[in-house]
Amino acid sequence: MSIGNSPEDERPFDDVTDVSDVPEKPRTSIGRALRQARTAAGLTVDDISTATRVRIAIVHAIEADDFAPCGGDVYARGHIRTLAKAVHLDPAPLIEQYDAEHGGRPAPTPAAPLFEAERIRPERRGPNWTAAMVAAIVAVVGFVGFTVFKGGSGSGAEAQVAEGATPTQSRSASPGDGDGKTSPKPDPTESAIAAAPQDKVTVQVSAVNGRSWISAKDHSGRLLFDGLLKQGDSKTFQDSSKINLVLGDAGAIQLYVNGKKIEDDFQPGAVERLTYTKGDPQVG
Structure with a gap:
């Protein structure tokens, strides 16, 4: 009987596998x-x-x-x-x-050279088209506003004819008896009545007794005028077949249709909707 290690403990370690020889498990892609x-x-x-x-x-x-x-x-x-x-x-x-x-991240660009390159790079600026457009729009708006203001402050007594019609009488304010009121517009002359075209309907609206809002449209519904007539002002409208009117204060308005005076007894403050054709004066 021997003392010490058993024969099995003394056998060589040839069958022990080296850890370095074990193949590494491939990494999942x-x-x-x-x-x-x-x-x-x-x-x-x-x-x-x-x-x-x-x-x-x-x-x-x-x-x-x-x-x-x-x-x-x-x-x-x-x-x-x-x-x-x-x-x-x-x-x-x-x-x-x-x-x-894949080779790692790219090396960062040094800050100093980049800064120097940006600093010495000449700055090129193109034309500022936005500022130019804004300036042009402001100029156009200012010109239109000035034109409107100029036209509104002028003589409102000039008659305007829609659709390029023949010109009508212009009314100029004349002083009254010292109270600042304008004198009523006289009835149209025979020559003015004869000048009304026979192939069109001609309507003249005159604010002889005060001011009144009026609206005028042609036969197709196109708006010819929409605004306020001050006392003494006059508007003339023409169309090939029909004129539609809305009078805000009919009592202040005197109408001439195709050169003839309309004798309807409009009441002050009354709103009237009227239609005139080439065969009038007859209220449509």
């Missing part, structure tokens, strides 16, 4: 890891594309470890990070694996 996580989550490629807004073709390419369709390392890292979050994977290890397999 980025695309395969993303595909397995997607499948485990029960999601399709369409589901991932809809959730992440990454195109289906790019999702298929990344899952096949083809990163060329991504358009560069920056976009590839962004897509990997987005897809990993969508399938509940930690994107950091996948980004590190991508950097290790």
Whole structure:
């Protein structure tokens, strides 16, 4: 009987495997890891594309470890990070694996040279078209406003004819008996009545007894005038077949249709809707 180690303990250790000789288990690729996580989550490629807004073709390419369709390392890292979050994977290890397999991140550009280059670069400025357009619009608006103001402050007694009709009598305010009131417009002369065209309807509206709002439209409904006639003002409208009038205060208005005076007894403050044709004076 021997004292010490047993024969089994004294046998050589030749059958012990060296740890360094054990082959390392291959690392799962980025695309395969993303595909397995997607499948485990029960999601399709369409589901991932809809959730992440990454195109289906790019999702298929990344899952096949083809990163060329991504358009560069920056976009590839962004897509990997987005897809990993969508399938509940930690994107950091996948980004590190991508950097290790594709050369790592590019070295940052030194700040000082970039700053110097930007500082010495000559600044080129094109014409400021926005400011020019604004200035032009302001000038046009100012000119139109001045024209409107100038026209409104002038003699409102000039008769205006719609549709390029023949000119009518103009009324000028004449002083009364010292109370500042204008004298009523005299009735049209025989020559003025004869000048009314026979192939058109001609309506003259005169505010002889006060001021009144009026509206005038032609046969097609096109608005010829819509505004206030002050006392002493006059408007003349012509159309090929019909004139439609709305008088806000008919009692203040005197009408001449086709050169003839309308003798209707309009009441002060009454609103009248009138239609005249070539065969009038007859209220339509």
